[in-house]
Amino acid sequence: MSTDPQTAEAPLGITPSQTIGPFFAYALTPRAYGGSELATGTVAAEGVAGERIRIVGTVYDGDGAPVGDAMIETWQADAQGRYNAAGNAGFTGFGRIEATAEGAFQIETIRPGTVAAPDGTMQAPHLSLSVFARGILTRLATRIYFEGEPGNAADPVLALVPAQRRHTLIATRESDGSFRFDIHLQGENETVFFAA
Amino acid sequence: MSLIYPRESLAAHPANASPAYGSTVKRAPSKPLILLPHTLSETTGPVFGHTAVAAGDSDLTRQHAGEPLGERIIVSGRVLDEDGRPVPHTLIEIWQANAGGRYVHVRDQHPAPLDPNFTGAGRALTDAEGRYRFVTVKPGAYPWRNHHNAWRPAHIHFSLFGPSFLSRVITQMYFPGDPLFKYDPIFQSITDAQVRERLVSRLDLATTEPEWALGYQFDIVLRGRNATPVEEPHEH
16 A cells, blocks of 8 residues: 555564563552553453453462562453454453552453454454563563363464463363463463464 | 564564563563464454543643653654554553652652652553654653662653554653663663664654753654565565
């Protein structure tokens, strides 16, 4: 579409990432400071079509200590597997949560539908996650899948993950019906992070 | 418009394992990242309209009863994609320390005064040409405990979404000629000096308003290229 001669040839270099640092909350998750929040952990308001689910988790560092200054962002399709669909009142698909001082976060949403992959196969229901914190210079990208989903076995992204690490991407059912998805930045159960 | 997101561009970002910045040591993943295909989950992203930004959000000097102390500045620029095309109507969030180098955040214990007239948080949407403009005060340098006598160069945090999950970035804007650059492991985590310079704003007299505020220009380039370039890229 562009006839600008400089476009196709030499890309401009992208602006590099830097850490979110420890002091983002009054701007990005400012409820405690009286500010208006762009998004919260309530990704789907009551009444949004779909199966309501709660995802809880904790962010841990390489010592197994909770990360008390992290921000999690989530992005997901609606129950029919559509992104940015019109007419979804109370649902944008985007969530943003400041982890507590104990590293804990909670997401109230609806279970997303399956989403087509570029090769025409279907991706199992999942949320895309970004993890930001002091000490993380470049956003960490991961995904949450769900225990018990029959589509997991054929999911083209899970298939790229070594079998012994796949469990780190699958939220497990808790006795109260919620899902648990802990994020381990390092260690034996280090969460799979993606280069996107 | 359909965009593609070349993987090579990711090389600009600092490695998370940057041990001179001590907090990375227990927080940087130790296992290799897995290459993620670009599916609809990655090529889409949240859209924020005018409801996300309130009148006055882009003027950090007018959020309280009085004016904040410090050097009033204007920070403006353009948000572009990798082909140099403007990224219109995209959300920018910023936050910063006050002129004394103190953040409003409850956990900032630096013994510099808070300013009752300054919070240090702002939002703006780019216009149709990708332009944005903030009015604020120049943040102060401040000490941190990374190593003995560690000081962060003055900076403003920037958070941008762009068109998709793939263009999401959080970064920091610095001021030209800061003598603290060479001692700062966060700035130096970007090992290529030319790439690092992309984070340094430029003093601009055309942005400056005489008798009122110095102006700095800071252009931001997000991931994304035209999926149908006018010529085939060739080897250099």
